[in-house]
Amino acid sequence: MASSQHVLLSPAELAYLHASLNLTPPIRPDGRSPTQFRPLVAETGILPGTNGSARICFADGTEAIVGVKAEVERTRTRHDFPSLDEGTEDDDDLDDNQNDVIKGDNDWVEMTVEIPGYRDDDAGTVFLSVMLSEALLADGEFTKRLWINQRFHWKLYLDILLISPPLSYPLPLLSLTTHLALLAARLPRLKSEGDEDPLFDDDWAAAPYLYPRPSEKGSKATAPAPAARPPVTLLVMAVGNNIIFDPSKEELAVADVALAVSVGESSSTTTSTTSSKPTAMDIDTEETKGHNLRLLSVRTIDPPSRLTPPGIPNASNSAYGANAGVKDTEKKKQQQEQARTAESEAVEGVWKAPRGGAKTLVMATMVQKVLEKGGVADEVLDALDGVDLN
Amino acid sequence: MPITILPPKAFRDQPPRHSLNHDSDDVMSDATFDSEDSDSQPGGVSLDGGATIHPRKRHRSGAGAAASSTFTKRPKTNAAINSIPRSAIVTPGERITTDPQWMRGHGTYLSSASLGEQAITSSLAGIVTRTNKLLSVRPLRARYTPEVGDLVVGRIVEVQAKRWRVDVGSTQLAALPLSAINLPGGILRKRTETDELQIRTFFAEGDLVVAEVQQLFQDGGAVLHTRSLKYGKLRNGVFMAVSGTGGGGGVVRSRRQVWTLESANNGGPIDVILGVNGYVWISKHVEPVVPEEAKGQTGITNLEEVVSATMYSSQNDRIEPETMREIARIRGVVTALVENGLRVDEDMVTKGYNEAVELALVSADGPEDVYLGGERGEQLAAALTAV
Numbered sequence: 001m002a003s004s005q006h007v008l009l010s011p012a013e014l015a016y017l018h019a020s021l022n023l024t025p026p027i028r029p030d031g032r033s034p035t036q037f038r039p040l041v042a043e044t045g046i047l048p049g050t051n052g053s054a055r056i057c058f059a060d061g062t063e064a065i066v067g068v069k070a071e072v073e074r075t076r077t078r079h080d081f082p083s084l085d086e087g088t089e090d091d092d093d094l095d096d097n098q099n100d101v102i103k104g105d106n107d108w109v110e111m112t113v114e115i116p117g118y119r120d121d122d123a124g125t126v127f128l129s130v131m132l133s134e135a136l137l138a139d140g141e142f143t144k145r146l147w148i149n150q151r152f153h154w155k156l157y158l159d160i161l162l163i164s165p166p167l168s169y170p171l172p173l174l175s176l177t178t179h180l181a182l183l184a185a186r187l188p189r190l191k192s193e194g195d196e197d198p199l200f201d202d203d204w205a206a207a208p209y210l211y212p213r214p215s216e217k218g219s220k221a222t223a224p225a226p227a228a229r230p231p232v233t234l235l236v237m238a239v240g241n242n243i244i245f246d247p248s249k250e251e252l253a254v255a256d257v258a259l260a261v262s263v264g265e266s267s268s269t270t271t272s273t274t275s276s277k278p279t280a281m282d283i284d285t286e287e288t289k290g291h292n293l294r295l296l297s298v299r300t301i302d303p304p305s306r307l308t309p310p311g312i313p314n315a316s317n318s319a320y321g322a323n324a325g326v327k328d329t330e331k332k333k334q335q336q337e338q339a340r341t342a343e344s345e346a347v348e349g350v351w352k353a354p355r356g357g358a359k360t361l362v363m364a365t366m367v368q369k370v371l372e373k374g375g376v377a378d379e380v381l382d383a384l385d386g387v388d389l390n
Numbered sequence: 391m392p393i394t395i396l397p398p399k400a401f402r403d404q405p406p407r408h409s410l411n412h413d414s415d416d417v418m419s420d421a422t423f424d425s426e427d428s429d430s431q432p433g434g435v436s437l438d439g440g441a442t443i444h445p446r447k448r449h450r451s452g453a454g455a456a457a458s459s460t461f462t463k464r465p466k467t468n469a470a471i472n473s474i475p476r477s478a479i480v481t482p483g484e485r486i487t488t489d490p491q492w493m494r495g496h497g498t499y500l501s502s503a504s505l506g507e508q509a510i511t512s513s514l515a516g517i518v519t520r521t522n523k524l525l526s527v528r529p530l531r532a533r534y535t536p537e538v539g540d541l542v543v544g545r546i547v548e549v550q551a552k553r554w555r556v557d558v559g560s561t562q563l564a565a566l567p568l569s570a571i572n573l574p575g576g577i578l579r580k581r582t583e584t585d586e587l588q589i590r591t592f593f594a595e596g597d598l599v600v601a602e603v604q605q606l607f608q609d610g611g612a613v614l615h616t617r618s619l620k621y622g623k624l625r626n627g628v629f630m631a632v633s634g635t636g637g638g639g640g641v642v643r644s645r646r647q648v649w650t651l652e653s654a655n656n657g658g659p660i661d662v663i664l665g666v667n668g669y670v671w672i673s674k675h676v677e678p679v680v681p682e683e684a685k686g687q688t689g690i691t692n693l694e695e696v697v698s699a700t701m702y703s704s705q706n707d708r709i710e711p712e713t714m715r716e717i718a719r720i721r722g723v724v725t726a727l728v729e730n731g732l733r734v735d736e737d738m739v740t741k742g743y744n745e746a747v748e749l750a751l752v753s754a755d756g757p758e759d760v761y762l763g764g765e766r767g768e769q770l771a772a773a774l775t776a777v
Contacts, residue, residue, distance in 0.1 A: 008545060008547065008595065008596045009596055009629075010545070010596045010597045010598050010623075010624070010625075010704065011596070011597075011704045012597075012598075012623075012624065012625035012626065012704050012705075012706055013598065013627075013628065013629055015705075015706045016625075016626065016627060016628060016706055016709070016714075017628070019706070019709065019714070020711075020714045020718070023711050023714070027711065027714045027715050027718050027760070028718065029628050029630075029718055029721055030718070030721065030722060030725065030761070030763060031718045031719065031721075031722045031759075031760035031761040031762055031763070032761055032763065033392075033761065035392040036392045036393070036761070037392055037393040037394075038763065039393075039394045039395075039396065039763050039764030039765075040393075040394070040395055040396070041395075041396045041397070041398050041399070042395045042396070042397075042398075043397065043398045055398075059729050059763065059764065059767075060729075245392065250628075309594070309595075309596070311704045311705060312591075312704055312705070313705050314703050314705045317591065317702065317703060317704070317705075318588060318591050319574045319588070319591040319592055319701075319702035320574070320700065320702060320703050347705065348706075348708065349705045349706035349707060349708065350704070350705045350706070351704075376392050379392050379393060380392070380393050383393045383394070383395045384395065386395060387395055387397075388397065
């Protein structure tokens, strides 16, 4: 699974990076604290031709834009599902929606990811788009929002474009941009009623948001049920026992484990969770002022560190030492034997690619760190709240 | 706060930028430039120009179109003509002027306009600059153009039979022949067949080298050499790539590209190598050590032999956390300089580092806080430009 691109780093660099990230507290090459993200610039509503759009860029020039476009599509009636409810419910919270979900209407959302320099059927690109759409569709709540009536629904096209070459693994950037674009997305207000052909209000100002938000910023804390929001996918990696968020390319190159953790915020009415980890369960039952987080999915990312060549310790380096280059077969043989023993044991200052699987304890801590109250996901969602939606 | 999200920046208070899709043919059709305008331009790398590389700027079409229409349609006699934006951005193929009084400079070519007249056309995406009557286009981003004698940092990307191909951020890979390195063994000797066979023991793919450009090919490709004790494989530090000569901010050619910086907070001496090509290496300063084997053999007096013995090691020495922290701080300084369109040279890095140490003292996390991104980088740049 080529989920992250290969980086060419020298063994000495890798050894240095690994050593500095393995300290407590870790020293990251760019001086950030372990949970700190790169500062980013975000804005929404940049593409007038879309239902919602957003743009985020990092200071190093990495930039992504996402456009959300919606069109009305006729819902295909399934003949293998005869018990279609012919009721007259208009509101989209009753059980005819359950049918929509059951009918497998994940195709109502089409997501494409484009990364310059990569084909759109490149394994890495496909993996990215699957991860992003998986998080969005995981709880089945999202597609319900696209339901218009029995015969029609919205078809949503999410176009995710990375504008700059990928200087680091772009997953968090793309996810945050998608999140903002979905928050900013609006669909025209429906004027028609029931199952007649849909007719929409021309007034764009009256168009409701796809994700209805709490009425006022100030009264948000007192709002009875926090509005649901699109998911965010965060990239977390671990070196030793240090857990590091939003890794840069160099940092990812020495990661022992890398996880993509998707977190959603649900309205408090939902009781069932589709979380794949039981650790999340105790968290979403609590009802306090923080976000009502729930884990949507966890994916491991193959860190490129496993493909890196090992460094050669001085003891077995034939170009090292005063007698290097001297033809001494006896010495050479000895060195080769040393090299064989050195292969198996770690030498300080020499890079060795991580072997074996991730420790479950580390994995659990990573997920826990994302989900805990006042943790990273909480703060990221708070910060995204502050973005002006226009 | 783990994440800071900033609103997009509005345009800096520059003269209005030229619209890229304006309806007029010429960027400077009605323009005449006064000398006092060009006098006010700072020498060397223009900071304004560097700042336009910044990605967070977005062209607001409405404002731009309005601006272009106001100044391209002005009559020639108007005194306000001279307020042509100094940083008009042009794209390849865009006509700059048909006025015959201008000479074409770098980044432009002559193309025949409609009625047999010659037009100066841009061949790059960049900023129009002028020196007296010479019009040239300075690229927004440029690759490194090697020159003989340049100190460069490069990464080996390919190993061939008798040479390495090195990425130096140029349009082509540079070549490092096996005959242009100091072979191990202490003495300067000719390369042998054995050396050719074990070429990967000297440099393998991914290794970083510091080298000098020895000669240039006709097509601009460079040949490097490492036949000096200053050059060779790099270890004990971090690498970063910034823009080299050509673009706005970035590494500029200066008197010293390599120096040792005495760091604060018990960090010890730290080596900084600013490759002219924009590749930067920051590492712990290591005094040459005599390997055990060499000690016993001959009474080593020749430093050259000792150094060449450790030249091809890829094992890091022991590096204290304090040193790592200061290395990260210097890296942050260089990043902040580049992101704010300032030049990167010994003077700026040293000043910036001292400033960063001061900044860290007043920060909430104390002197151990080495983060210099975002607002802090801007703060640092502001402090440097204010002096």
